[in-house]
Amino acid sequence: MAKITGDIVIDIEKCKGCEVCNTACPQEVIGMSKEVNSKGYNYAIKVNGNCVGCANCAVVCPDGVITVYRAKV
Amino acid sequence: MTETFDKPEIRTPENLVYSKTKVLTDNVMSYCPGCGHGTAHRLIAEVIDEMGIQNNTIGVAPVGCSVLAYNFFDIDMQQAAHGRAPALATAIKRLYPGKFVFTYQGDGDLAAIGTAETIHACNRGENIVIIFINNGIYGMTGGQMAPTTLPGMPTSTSPYGRDTQIMGNPLKMTEIVATLPGTYMVTRQAVHTPAAVRKAKKAIRMAFENQKLNKGVSFVEIVSNCNSGWKLSPVKANEWMVNNMFPFYELGDIKMNGELVK
Numbered sequence: 001m002a003k004i005t006g007d008i009v010i011d012i013e014k015c016k017g018c019e020v021c022n023t024a025c026p027q028e029v030i031g032m033s034k035e036v037n038s039k040g041y042n043y044a045i046k047v048n049g050n051c052v053g054c055a056n057c058a059v060v061c062p063d064g065v066i067t068v069y070r071a072k073v
Numbered sequence: 074m075t076e077t078f079d080k081p082e083i084r085t086p087e088n089l090v091y092s093k094t095k096v097l098t099d100n101v102m103s104y105c106p107g108c109g110h111g112t113a114h115r116l117i118a119e120v121i122d123e124m125g126i127q128n129n130t131i132g133v134a135p136v137g138c139s140v141l142a143y144n145f146f147d148i149d150m151q152q153a154a155h156g157r158a159p160a161l162a163t164a165i166k167r168l169y170p171g172k173f174v175f176t177y178q179g180d181g182d183l184a185a186i187g188t189a190e191t192i193h194a195c196n197r198g199e200n201i202v203i204i205f206i207n208n209g210i211y212g213m214t215g216g217q218m219a220p221t222t223l224p225g226m227p228t229s230t231s232p233y234g235r236d237t238q239i240m241g242n243p244l245k246m247t248e249i250v251a252t253l254p255g256t257y258m259v260t261r262q263a264v265h266t267p268a269a270v271r272k273a274k275k276a277i278r279m280a281f282e283n284q285k286l287n288k289g290v291s292f293v294e295i296v297s298n299c300n301s302g303w304k305l306s307p308v309k310a311n312e313w314m315v316n317n318m319f320p321f322y323e324l325g326d327i328k329m330n331g332e333l334v335k
Contacts, residue, residue: 018106067091
């Protein structure tokens with residue numbers, strides 16, 4: 001069976017750090033950064049490489065900052 | 074240098090699963106972190122994008138947190154006087170019957186000052202889509218009690234909770250308009266989880282499809298959080314919404330194809 005892998009790109013300048021994506025992710029890929037963006041929010045970051053590209057994070061993101069890619073390897 | 078876990082090799086256009094629709098502008102939304110308004114905006118924009126009606130849609134922005142909605146949608150928009158969005162939408166739809174017209178209103182707009190306009194537009198059966206964002210509070214002005222505030226819910230003007238003996242009962246606008254003959258589809262959705270978002274998008278899509286068929290008012294209520302007004306973190310606000318708002322404002326379809334379903 002082909003393995004599915006995914007990747008997300010987070011627009012950290014637009015992220016407001018609400019953490020809704022964090023709870024929506026089934027693979028626990030998303031965490032929050034210690035650094036802040038220019039507006040002072042702790043933005044979302046990837047904390048592991050387990051993303052499968054389900055797009056749950058992007059679907060719940062209120063600000064639409066997440067772009068999702070999925071590929072078979 | 075910390076590890077980034079990036080996989081640049083799969084970031085190709087054919088592997089793209091999800092990106093922000095072009096119907097939303099690149100402006101940063103003025104909403105608080107975690108606010109359901111942003112998700113609701115995106116769903117409407119995605120439906121407009123998928124139906125290919127970007128050049129053929131006119132939106133009406135309300136007064137409230139979403140007063141600046143015209144900055145975020147890349148479509149023709151107007152901004153109505155407080156609560157008068159259904160009246161303005163009526164005029165637009167009658168002058169341009171071929172355009173898709175929707176209003177986007179909060180509970181302080183639609184269920185308080187705009188009650189008359191909403192009920193009469195729904196009763197006349199104007200061929201418009203009404204998107205109603207219900208968070209049980211006046212968010213923009215500082216979290217005052219709204220007609221939709223739950224019994225016992227603390228707000229800045231009811232700090233000990235809403236006492237229904239003195240302050241009256243919450244108004245279920247969605248159930249009220251469902252009883253009117255002019256509404257074709259009335260549904261209540263939420264946008265707090267991926268499953269709920271996908272369901273809400275289907276409902277909004279159906280509402281716009283109904284407008285194409287000249288069926289009358291399609292009314293979509295979206296129960297949303299107001300984490301600033303409720304004084305909770307976004308994730309906690311969503312939990313509070315599930316535990317407190319949903320038992321009172323039950324999710325689901327109330328009227329489909331002109332027939333009450335519950």
